[in-house]
Amino acid sequence: MKEQAGRQLQFDDFLLLVGKLNYTWTNTESLLIHFIAGLSEVDKETATVIFLTLNTTRARIDLVERLAKLERISPNQRAAVLDITSRILGQARLRNRYNHCIYAFDADGENPRTILMRIADRKDTLKMGQSHPLNDAAAEDIEAAIKELALINHAIWQVIQRFDFPR
Template structure:
C-alpha cells in the first residue's frame, strides 16, 4: 500500500482590510473592463456589415480580422477606413453613425487604458487611496513615470460616469447593428 504524505500547512495569511471606497473603485474597474470588452466585440458586426453583410462569410471574416488586430485602435482605424471608402455597402446615415461611434470609442478607449494600466494602492493606516500610472514618457532631460493621483469617493463617481458612457456606446452599436440589419 502506497502512503501519501501531506505537508502540514499553517493558517492562510490574512488578507489586508480594504476600505469600502477602495473596494468599490476596484469593483468598478472590473465592471469597466467587462463593459469595454463586451462593447468592443460588437465591432465585429459593424466590420461584417462594412465588408458586405450579404456574403455568408462576412461575419466569420470579420471575426478573424477582429481577433488578428490586437488593439482597439487598430480595429477602430480599420472600421473608419472601410466606412470612408468608395462603394461602401452601407447607406450614408449608417456610416455617419458608425464614424460618430468610433470617435466616441477612441475617447473612451484612452480613458479605459489609463485606468486599466495603472496600479492601485491604499494606505490602510491613513485611508489614502491612489493610482500610479504605469506609463513611461521620454522627456528632453530624462524619463517620467509612476505619476500618482490621489483617489477618493469622487473617483468612484467618475468611473460610474465612464461606465455609463461605455454602456451608451454599447446600446448605440446595437442600434446600428439592428437598424441596418448587420450580421448579428
C-alpha cells in the first residue's frame, strides 16, 4: 500500500506540473490581447472582446499574425510579433498533448501514460490513440516548456513597451 501511495503521489505531482503548464500558457496567451490592440489600433477593452470571441489559440494567433502582416505595420514590428507567435506555436504541441488526452494506466493502476484524443485520417486507414508515457523525460519536457513560456511572456512585454501597445 505504501508503494502504491508513492506512485499516486508521483502522478499527483505530474498533474500539478501540467496545471502549472496550463496556468503559464493561459497567462502568456492572454497577452495577445495587447498585440491585437496595438496592431489593430483599438483600445484594450475592444481587443479583449475580439480575443474572447475567438475560441481557440490557433484563431487568436492567426489573427495576430495577419494583423502583423498588414502593409501598414513596420518591418521591425512585424518581425518582433511574428517571432513571438512562432515561439508560442512551438510550445503548442506539448501543451495540446497534455490538455487533449486521456490519462491511462495499466490493469494494476501503474505505468501512467497519455492517449491522444485525436483521429488521423490516412488514405485508407485511421490512426488513433497515440500514447506517451508519463515519466521523468515527460516531466522535464513540461518544465522546459514552462521556462520557455515564461521567457516568451517576458518578450511579449518587451514588444508591448517597445511599440507602445495599449496596456
